[in-house]
Amino acid sequence: MPVVAVSHPLVRHKVGLLREADISTKKFRELTGELGRLLAYEATADFPLATTTIHCWSGPTEIEQIAGRKVTVVPILRAGLGMLDGVLDMLPNAKVSVVGLARNHETLQPEPYFDRFVGQLGERTALIIDPMLATGGSMISTIDMLKARGCRDIRALVLVAAPEGIRALEAAHPDVRCWTAAVDSHLDEQGYIIPGLGDAGDKIFGTKDEQTR
Numbered sequence: 001m002p003v004v005a006v007s008h009p010l011v012r013h014k015v016g017l018l019r020e021a022d023i024s025t026k027k028f029r030e031l032t033g034e035l036g037r038l039l040a041y042e043a044t045a046d047f048p049l050a051t052t053t054i055h056c057w058s059g060p061t062e063i064e065q066i067a068g069r070k071v072t073v074v075p076i077l078r079a080g081l082g083m084l085d086g087v088l089d090m091l092p093n094a095k096v097s098v099v100g101l102a103r104n105h106e107t108l109q110p111e112p113y114f115d116r117f118v119g120q121l122g123e124r125t126a127l128i129i130d131p132m133l134a135t136g137g138s139m140i141s142t143i144d145m146l147k148a149r150g151c152r153d154i155r156a157l158v159l160v161a162a163p164e165g166i167r168a169l170e171a172a173h174p175d176v177r178c179w180t181a182a183v184d185s186h187l188d189e190q191g192y193i194i195p196g197l198g199d200a201g202d203k204i205f206g207t208k209d210e211q212t213r
């Protein structure tokens with residue numbers, strides 16, 4: 001199945017902590033980064049290894065290294081930035097591409113306002129990061145952009161996914177795998193995930209004036 005709900009107890013525990021209504025910005029950021037690390041660990045489990053010989057303290061020793069895999073991490077602005085440091089902790093040599101999308105509050109359609117992709121996308125694994133997969137529109141749009149630029153190995157990491165978004169993503173891009181820390185119940189009439197996290201972008205950026213959820 002292209003969308004995988006990660007069942008590791010650490011992931012389940014941390015996503016539960018994220019749901020506290022009165023969580024501080026600091027705690028929300030910390031947990032989002034930690035979950036980014038854990039999801040990156042899961043999503044890279046099939047990266048191929050190659051052996052090489054190094055000078056170990058005890059003499060020449062064969063070790064394993066990730067075999068020349070080029071990676072671009074693709075945060076969807078704004079909320080995706082909350083997961084970026086955690087993912088880069090695991091993949092410190094990855095290049096970063098950025099996509100700016102804002103969901104229109106009436107239509108729920110993603111409206112693009114920025115993009116900057118690194119080169120050689122045809123040779124890279126793209127790891128798209130965004131805490132929320134709600135209708136799936138923002139994720140599908142980002143995958144469309146990556147595919148239009150030649151990227152073939154595309155993976156997505158999200159913290160909470162709605163069944164509606166999972167269905168839309170699987171229908172639009174059945175070749176793209178997505179790891180999620182939780183699959184929730186449904187979307188409300190404003191397109192928010194229930195029970196969800198509320199507005200993840202506002203919680204990460206501390207934009208409390210706009211924070212209604």
Ligand SMILES: O=P(O)(O)OC[C@H]1O[C@H](OP(=O)(O)OP(=O)(O)O)[C@H](O)[C@@H]1O
Nearest residue numbers: 077078079102103134135136137138201
């Ligand atoms: O699956 P969808 O229905 O497209 O909704 C999910 C998108 O909505 C949120 O971003 P938002 O547009 O609120 O922007 P922000 O990150 O700047 O808050 C979220 O971070 C996703 O990008």
Ligand SMILES: O=c1cc[nH]c(=O)[nH]1
Nearest residue numbers: 134192193198199200
């Ligand atoms: O529940 C949701 C849905 C979209 N964006 C969010 O930040 N939260």
Ligand SMILES: [Mg+2]
Nearest residue numbers: 199200201202
């Ligand atoms: Mg938002």
